[in-house]
Amino acid sequence: MITNGKEPHVNKIRVGIKKLNNLLSLAKIPLQVATQTGHIIVEINPAPDFCKFVCQKSSSILCDTCVSRLQDKNNSDFFHFSCPFGLYNFAVPIFSPKDYPRLYLIGGQVYSEEAQYHKYMIPVDKLAKEKGLSTAVIAKTIGQIDTMEMPQLEIYERMSKYIAHNLSESINTPNTTVARLSLEKELLEKKNY
Numbered sequence: 001m002i003t004n005g006k007e008p009h010v011n012k013i014r015v016g017i018k019k020l021n022n023l024l025s026l027a028k029i030p031l032q033v034a035t036q037t038g039h040i041i042v043e044i045n046p047a048p049d050f051c052k053f054v055c056q057k058s059s060s061i062l063c064d065t066c067v068s069r070l071q072d073k074n075n076s077d078f079f080h081f082s083c084p085f086g087l088y089n090f091a092v093p094i095f096s097p098k099d100y101p102r103l104y105l106i107g108g109q110v111y112s113e114e115a116q117y118h119k120y121m122i123p124v125d126k127l128a129k130e131k132g133l134s135t136a137v138i139a140k141t142i143g144q145i146d147t148m149e150m151p152q153l154e155i156y157e158r159m160s161k162y163i164a165h166n167l168s169e170s171i172n173t174p175n176t177t178v179a180r181l182s183l184e185k186e187l188l189e190k191k192n193y
Helices: 010-019 050-054 064-072 113-121 122-131 135-143 150-172 176-192
Strands: 033-036 040-045 055-059 062-065 079-082 088-094 103-112
Touching: 010 040, 010 150, 033 150, 050 055, 050 062, 050 122, 050 135, 062 064, 064 079, 064 088, 064 103, 088 150, 103 113, 103 150
Parallel strands: none
Antiparallel strands: 033 040, 033 103, 055 062, 079 088, 088 103
């Protein structure tokens, strides 16, 4: 999991993910919780090495395509898109309090069966030179990208909407310890008067 631990919502997201552990064990698709600016808060299931080595600026920031799509979508709707290399991606908003950054559950980073031909059109030599990697490494990362049929992707999308909904509830549920302590403090103050 990638986190910097400073955000107030990270612990609530972790708690929400723990509650969904059984469901998440079924998710065989990359899933990350990220801010609208592309900072990865939690990596639930890792992105493919191709995305990490070729597209992402760092291990904690999504690729430029994902970031631009998240920033384009200032609404509360689910959406999906393809990256320049043809990978299928989707984003589900996670509703959070106004003082939190806008969050999304990002998933996909796979080829749909209809678009898998894109993997054969990737300029391996050019990317290897740009990234300072061998062509064998680039080719290997391309070969590791999963391909899924659309009905399977649609199931993962529905599952991700459910996960995002539950993470939204985790974030928006008051911290019971803090609420209990506040109530105890209030009662003690009333008792002292």
